[in-house]
Amino acid sequence: MKIAIYGYGNLGRGVECAVTAAPDAELVGIFTRRDPASVHPHTAVPVCPADEILQYKDQIDVLIICGGSATDLPAMTPTLAADFNVVDSFDTHASIPDHFANVDKAASESGHIALISAGWDPGMFSLNRLYASSILPDGADYTFWGRGVSQGHSDAIRRIEGVKDARQYTVPVPEALAKVRAGENPTLTVREKHTRECYVVAEEGADLARIEREIKTMPHYFDEYDTTVTFITEEELLRDHRGIPHGGSVIRTGKTGWNGENTHVIEYSLKLDSNPEFTASVLVAFTRAMNRMHGRGVTGCKTVFDVAPADLSALTPEELRAKML
């Protein structure tokens, strides 16, 4: 399958690497809104201006759109679905129904297939919420994120006056995780589930007390959490906080038996050294499925819920049954 990348940030770079690792994929181009001469991919793939992409229509089986969910993807994915099979990682959970409707209209009318909201949450975590709740209808779901870097929260801190750079880690509360894993089915507030650790590089002479106060009281981002703020030097940030690790757990506890006497715990957990590289790896597996499904005549917008798992693998159905079942 011939894959192209639209947008070359952290995620786009991860996709370049994941496509190279796939045994059955070829990367045919990277499309960018920046000056192509300023973009330096790791491989020898051509870099082309985003607004010339229609010229490459016949050379691309599936286009992986690596834009941001806030403003890029709501416009890009429906537009590009008019001419290409596309995959995106749209992750604004509350806006998924609207995004789905827009992309479905474009893809259905043009006879293409589109997959939205692939990655790990939404994505693999969503799949595990669905599988577990279908198996154990009498139960409760819990999703914990971290320990990992939240890009959105790090950005929010950087926008505070006097802050030069920052890294925010989301951390599950161990006691909450333990209660859930023990099948206690607790009711947990936002504060009881996660804490937030902030590592902040302040500009010289900045008012550290004010910065700490502004972080801890920031609505939605930090005010509902127990937040710690640690000021560090730029050297320490670059040395100790370079990576973009993340992960988390989806846990469902449920009961069976005529009197609910048997408890079952299903847990799916991820421990990721690189959030964008793992997300990219998920996108490439689902890109394989989109290419196959479109080959069978399937069109319109899909989500991870609509993809039969066998379509994700480079192995044949016979190999899968013999080796993995």
Next chain:
Amino acid sequence: MKIAIYGYGNLGRGVECAVTAAPDAELVGIFTRRDPASVHPHTAVPVCPADEILQYKDQIDVLIICGGSATDLPAMTPTLAADFNVVDSFDTHASIPDHFANVDKAASESGHIALISAGWDPGMFSLNRLYASSILPDGADYTFWGRGVSQGHSDAIRRIEGVKDARQYTVPVPEALAKVRAGENPTLTVREKHTRECYVVAEEGADLARIEREIKTMPHYFDEYDTTVTFITEEELLRDHRGIPHGGSVIRTGKTGWNGENTHVIEYSLKLDSNPEFTASVLVAFTRAMNRMHGRGVTGCKTVFDVAPADLSALTPEELRAKML
């Protein structure tokens, strides 16, 4: 959907309970090879002789076959797939390709749909092996079982002369689990992965040393493992080992990055109070999918790999996207 159960042992009883818990399922009958008068279901469902099942052909959307994998299912599932949509939990991994071929022939010729090898291993563990290996092609899979009761190993001990009853627990080796979870990608022998704990009730006057020796040297079942044998009274067995708990973990560790510099760990784990009731719950979710897929004209033999997750849920696609994605 109207469901019937074929075979009423531990698994059949679990299916009766799981169908009752499903919001969209109705149990129309239990079919048994025993004298129906000797079978006492928990609900008021009719119990009928297995050899009269063809009379009920028009009243059953999907038949869940709850027989054993050794001799029952290889014959039952292809035979019944000639007249019914069927689901089984065939779990002899090495024989899955043959069983698939036999069932596929029968179901395809009769225009029915069949799902084989549903449950948790094969089943949910298989799905997780497939998802994880598709996402991280450069990696290794590990499956650990337990702590849980192995029915097959318990039966093997019971066949030894002088043994009145026995319970065998399969237990993952904590050090092996820790190495895998740390992403060390170890090569592990059979002995290094699991230990076997045996609780044995001996007949009065039996030669305990001989029984212990026969267990520990039993080919395939115990000789490749570190096995402990503990003799207990019948009262202790009934008091402390009544349940049929099981569980385990499927773990894949894999690398991404141009130099494999980033390690990712994907873990799916189950902690089950009742192995048959959880397996039954999986069967009922996949029965829902079979009923829907057959309604769309799909026929032939399927496995869990061929089922789009959305088909497992009682929720609509719109509800799933809004609530679970």
